[in-house]
Amino acid sequence: xxxxxxxxxxxxxxxxxxxxxxxxxxxxxxxxxxxxxxQGLVLAVRLAWRQLLSDRARxxxxxxxxxxxxxLVFMQLGFKGALFDxxxxxxxxxxxxxxLMHPMTQASFRPERLPRARAWQALADPDVAQAxxxxxxxxxxxxxxxxxxxxxxxxGLDISVGAVEFTGLAPLVGALQxxxxxxxxxxxxPEFGPIxxxxxxxxxxxxxxxxxxxxxxxxxxxxxxxxxxxxxxxNETNFRRVFSRNPGMADLVALKLRPGADPVAAQAxxxxxxxxxxxxxxxxxLVRGERAxxxxxxxxxFIFLFGSIMGLVVGMVIVYQIxxxxxxxHLSEYATLKAMGYSNGYLSRVVLGxxxxxxxxxxxxxxxxxxxxxxxxxxxxxxxxxxxxxxxxNVFLLIFGMCFTAGLLAMRKLRDANPADMF
Amino acid sequence: MxxxxxxxxxxxxxxxxxxxxxxxxxxxxxxxxxxxxxxxxELRRAVLRDVDLRVAAGEIVLLTGPSGSGKTTLxxxxxxxxxxxxxxxxxxGQELMGARESQRVALRGRIGFIFQxxxxxxxxxxxxxxxxxxxxxxxxxxAARLARAAEMLAAVGLADHxxxxxxxxxxxxxxxxxxxxxxxxxxxxxxxDEPTAALDRVSGQEVVHMxxxxxxxxxxxxxxxxxxxxxLDIADRIVAMEDGRIIEMQEARA
Numbered sequence: 025x026x027x028x029x030x031x032x033x034x035x036x037x038x039x040x041x042x043x044x045x046x047x048x049x050x051x052x053x054x055x056x057x058x059x060x061x062x063q064g065l066v067l068a069v070r071l072a073w074r075q076l077l078s079d080r081a082r083x084x085x086x087x088x089x090x091x092x093x094x095x096l097v098f099m100q101l102g103f104k105g106a107l108f109d110x111x112x113x114x115x116x117x118x119x120x121x122x123x124l125m126h127p128m129t130q131a132s133f134r135p136e137r138l139p140r141a142r143a144w145q146a147l148a149d150p151d152v153a154q155a156x157x158x159x160x161x162x163x164x165x166x167x168x169x170x171x172x173x174x175x176x177x178x179x180g181l182d183i184s185v186g187a188v189e190f191t192g193l194a195p196l197v198g199a200l201q202x203x204x205x206x207x208x209x210x211x212x213x214p215e216f217g218p219i220x221x222x223x224x225x226x227x228x229x230x231x232x233x234x235x236x237x238x239x240x241x242x243x244x245x246x247x248x249x250x251x252x253x254x255x256x257x258x259n260e261t262n263f264r265r266v267f268s269r270n271p272g273m274a275d276l277v278a279l280k281l282r283p284g285a286d287p288v289a290a291q292a293x294x295x296x297x298x299x300x301x302x303x304x305x306x307x308x309x310l311v312r313g314e315r316a317x318x319x320x321x322x323x324x325x326f327i328f329l330f331g332s333i334m335g336l337v338v339g340m341v342i343v344y345q346i347x348x349x350x351x352x353x354h355l356s357e358y359a360t361l362k363a364m365g366y367s368n369g370y371l372s373r374v375v376l377g378x379x380x381x382x383x384x385x386x387x388x389x390x391x392x393x394x395x396x397x398x399x400x401x402x403x404x405x406x407x408x409x410x411x412x413x414x415x416x417x418n419v420f421l422l423i424f425g426m427c428f429t430a431g432l433l434a435m436r437k438l439r440d441a442n443p444a445d446m447f
Numbered sequence: 448m449x450x451x452x453x454x455x456x457x458x459x460x461x462x463x464x465x466x467x468x469x470x471x472x473x474x475x476x477x478x479x480x481x482x483x484x485x486x487x488x489e490l491r492r493a494v495l496r497d498v499d500l501r502v503a504a505g506e507i508v509l510l511t512g513p514s515g516s517g518k519t520t521l522x523x524x525x526x527x528x529x530x531x532x533x534x535x536x537x538x539x540g541q542e543l544m545g546a547r548e549s550q551r552v553a554l555r556g557r558i559g560f561i562f563q564x565x566x567x568x569x570x571x572x573x574x575x576x577x578x579x580x581x582x583x584x585x586x587x588x589x590a591a592r593l594a595r596a597a598e599m600l601a602a603v604g605l606a607d608h609x610x611x612x613x614x615x616x617x618x619x620x621x622x623x624x625x626x627x628x629x630x631x632x633x634x635x636x637x638x639x640d641e642p643t644a645a646l647d648r649v650s651g652q653e654v655v656h657m658x659x660x661x662x663x664x665x666x667x668x669x670x671x672x673x674x675x676x677x678x679l680d681i682a683d684r685i686v687a688m689e690d691g692r693i694i695e696m697q698e699a700r701a
Contacts, residue, residue, distance in 0.1 A: 067582050078570030360566040363528055364628075365556025365583050367549070443555075444528040 065377075068370055072377035075350065086346040090386020091393065093339025093426060097332045097419050098394035098411075099401075104328035105415070106407035111318045112311045113211075113247035114177060114255060118158070119189045120278035121287050122294070123310045124302045129275075131317045133177065133251025135160055137273035142302050146277065149293055151285035156187040157260075157274030161267050165208075165256060166232040167217035174215050177252035178233065180263025187280040190257060196242035200259045206233060210243040212254025233258075234266045250318055277302075336422060340430045343382055347375055347434035355441045363443035372435050379431030383424045390423070391416060475636045475668045476502035476525055481534035483520055483691075494520045496691040498534070502636075505666040507659060507681060509673055512688035518672045519640060521688070525670065526558055526638045527551035539635040556583045559629030559667075561639035561658070565621040567613040573600055573624045574609040580632040599631040600624065603657055619650025626658050630667070637662055639671040643678055655681050 076083050109116075115132055124146060126136035143155035159180035164173035181188055183200045196207050208231070210220040219231065220243050231240050233256055246255040264271065281290055287306055294304045305313065319325045351358065358371055395411055402409040483495040494517040502508050510518045523529040525538055527546070536543040541554045559580075567576045577596035581587055587595070600609050603623040605616075613621050622642060629637055642658070643651030655671075659681040662669050671682075679685060687695040 071579075074575075075568075075570050354568075356564070356566050357568050360560070360562065361568075361579070362552075363526065363555060363560045363562075364580060365552055365554075365558075367552045443526075444523045 064370060065373055068373035069377035069381070072374045073381055075354070075374075076378055076381060079350075082346055082350070086343060086382050087386045087389070089339050089342025089346070090382050090423060090427065091390040092342070093335045094387055094390025094419065094423055095394050095397065096335030096338075097422060098390070098415075099397060100328045100331040100335065101415055101419065102394070102398055102401075102409045102411075103407070104325065105412075106402075106409050107250075107324060108315050108318055109408045110247060111250040112314045113249040114179070114252070115249075115311050115314050117190050117246040118278060118307070118310075120156075120187050120307065121281040121285075122152075122279040122291055123305045123307065124277035124279065124294075124298070125305060125310070126301060127303045130321070131251060132160060132249075132276075132314055133162065135275040137270075137275055138277070138302050140272050140274040140277075142298060143274065143277040143279075145298060146279055146294055149290060149297070151281050151290045152279050152294075153282045154185050154187040154280035156181050156185045156278045156280075158188065158276040158278055159260065159263050159267075159269075160275040161263075161269075162252065163234040163256070163266065165216055165219075165254065167215070168219060168222060168229070168231060169217045174213075174253060176209075176212065176216070176233075176254040176256050177249070178256045178258065178263065178266070180258050180260050180267075181278075183257075183259045185280075187278045191245040192242065193244050193257065196244070199241035200257070200262075202239075202241075204236070204238050204262060204265065205241045205258070206231070206238040206262070207242045207244045207257045208240055209246040209248075209255035209257070211245050211247040213248050216254050236266050238262070332422075336426045339423070340426045343379060343427050343430035344433050346382070347378055347431060348437055350378065351375065351434060351437040351441070358438060358441035359443045359445065362441060368438065371438050371441070375435045375438065376428065376431040379427040379434075380424070383420075383427035386427075387420055387423050391419075474501050474503045474506075475539055476500065476670065477535075477537040478521075478525070479535045481521070481524065481531075481536060483517070483524065483532050494691050495524075498691070498693055500686065500693065502668050502670055505663070505668055507662065507669045507671070507683045509671050509679060509682040509685045510688060511673060511679075511685060512694075514674075516688040517691040518688045522638055522640055522670065522672050525636075526560060527554045556632070557635050559632070559634035559637040561622075561625055561629045561637065561642045563641045563644045565613065565618075565625040565645075567621060567624055567628075569613055572610045572612055573605060573616065573627075576613070576624055577628045577631050580628050584632060596627070596631055599627040602661060603627045617650070619646050619654060622646060622650070622654045623657065626654060626661070630658075630661055630665075633665070634667060637667055637669045637671075639669065641673055641675070642671070643673065643675050648677060651675065652677065 076086075124138065124142050126138040128136040140157045143157045146152050146155050161178045161180070162175050163178045165176045166173050183193070183197050186194070186197065192210075193207065199205055200207060208219050208223070212219070219240070222229065223240055223243060228239055228241050230237050232238070238258070244255075244257055246257075248254060281287060291304050291306060298304065361371060362368070398409040398411055401407065478498055478500040481495050481498040482493065484491050484493040486492050494515075498517075498521060500521070510521070512518050520529070524531060524536060524543070527538065527541075527543055531544045531546075534544065538554060539557055541550060543551070543554075546554075567573075568579070571579070574593055574596045577599055578592040581592040581595060597606075597609050600606060603626055605620060605623055605627070608616060608620060613624065616624065622645070626642075629639075637658070639658070643655060646654060655678045658669065673679075683698070685697050686693055
């Protein structure tokens with residue numbers, strides 16, 4: 025009946041089982057010497073991985089939960105970034121070296137005016153090659169098909185100077201200097217009608233800006249911003265025909281520096297020379313200031329933050345549920361491990377290991393899906409959605425924190441695994 | 448090294464076989480005056496009253512008695528699964544009265560437990576389950592752990608089932624895996640609670656005889672709680688308990 029005596033094996037601790045006094049094999053394991061922390065961690069994570077793998081349906085649910093949170097946060101952050109990027113489309117399109125602005129201007133759609141003379145004063149600096157006053161007003165543009173009107177940003181400036189390089193503007197310099205001519209922003213929202221398509225098909229035609237008829241002579245590319253759905257560019261003289269305002273006051277001044285000049289040094293010199301009613305900004309500072317206005321002055325940032333937090337909370341609850349169910353379903357096994365001499369700390373590392381594994385294997389497909397959705401949504405809405413590295417890293421850290429927190433919460437269930445109840 | 452660790456001055460390993468004439472007073476289990484009660488105040492219910500028990504090196508002791516007699520509580524106290532209340536319990540050289548949690552966890556690692564149900568981890572193979580006992584101990588590589596686990600499974604007659612999940616094994620085979628798991632880390636003591644409760648007569652007998660033979664070859668003492676009269680023949684000594692007291696001790700074999 026006893027099969028053991030019939031099947032001798034090489035057993036170090038039972039040399040009498042070894043046939044013919046064969047040499048003993050591996051030395052006996054030293055008891056009561058716990059494994060090192062690092063090795064213990066690897067083993068704990070491996071145990072967590074094996075446990076996760078054993079229930080594919082549950083693993084898929086957990087992965088889907090993490091993916092869901094991941095995609096939600098990526099989309100919220102993506103939309104937020106895209107909206108703030110587009111909020112500054114007009115200023116971002118104005119490529120000059122330095123800008124003068126009134127210090128009380130908060131946003132470009134509502135500028136505080138500054139004396140136009142500041143532009144000429146700035147020319148006194150040896151590195152400033154050109155200074156162009158820019159005039160900003162809101163005016164309605166009539167849809168050429170339906171006749172309905174919609175507000176657009178009208179940008180007036182001395183086209184001939186060429187200090188502000190809107191994409192597509194350079195070939196239009198001659199045409200725009202004729203009376204009553206405008207260039208329309210081809211990236212304006214579609215509510216203005218197919219202005220760009222009609223122009224490409226039929227050539228110049230008349231459109232109405234404000235109450236005045238203009239000849240459309242070309243298209244530029246700027247893009248809608250929060251303050252305006254579309255943009256119209258016209259020469260300074262034409263601008264004055266539509267808007268009667270104090271000719272001595274401008275809304276913004278663009279400065280072009282001589283090639284090779286240091287913009288930071290020029291900025292410092294101008295700041296020292298010019299009076300208190302102007303600030304001197306680089307292009308980056310100008311765009312950043314506009315963006316900060318929309319981020320802090322509106323609830324838009326909060327809305328997306330709220331959406332992101334909701335995604336993280338839902339994801340956390342899902343991961344918590346999964347981990348909790350895993351522990352609750354294996355209480356006797358966990359208690360057995362405790363009876364075998366596994367510490368609470370080891371089992372906690374198993375649970376946290378499972379949480380971290382879920383974070384990683386949920387994030388990877390979530391990231392992939394988000395990149396795909398970014399492309400898809402960007403194609404459908406023209407929102408500038410893209411995936412910068414720091415956003416991917418931040419979202420990973422958020423997801424990691426989410427799973428880790430869920431693990432910490434689920435860990436409390438381990439206390440219910442009491443080895444004394446096992447007997 | 449032990450001195451540097453402080454506190455835990457347990458002997459490194461029990462000897463490979465029973466020591467001839469092991470010093471009295473230093474057996475694997477030395478219980479004196481153990482009293483234990485559950486509940487507080489008026490609900491306080493004593494389950495152990497002044498229990499003295501000694502298990503000698505290599506001895507196989509069966510603990511019997513009606514349910515509620517306190518034998519399982521005694522087993523959990525000896526296994527360091529429960530905090531002591533009164534008395535003195537030296538198990539494998541570790542005094543459990545007032546022992547810290549970390550000391551108790553360390554002691555458990557040197558005891559092999561066998562439960563009523565096998566309690567194997569369902570997502571690990573038989574071999575991986577057995578190797579879990581070895582993962583607590585540094586100094587063995589993964590390959591060595593698995594090799595040792597496979598040897599141990601062969602010793603309980605499961606050489607052909609090492610890579611099966613517990614769900615693919617019969618009840619008797621699972622309990623044999625549990626025996627292998629309890630034995631593989633070379634414990635100084637084996638505590639078993641009704642290991643045959645879930646098994647039919649034949650497989651129950653097989654499991655306990657296997658346990659007895661393996662333990663005897665290594666000189667590992669066994670303390671086994673059972674109701675099952677069919678397995679009394681494995682004992683060196685049978686201890687009967689009732690109402691929290693030891694009422695009878697008998698040498699089972701000549």
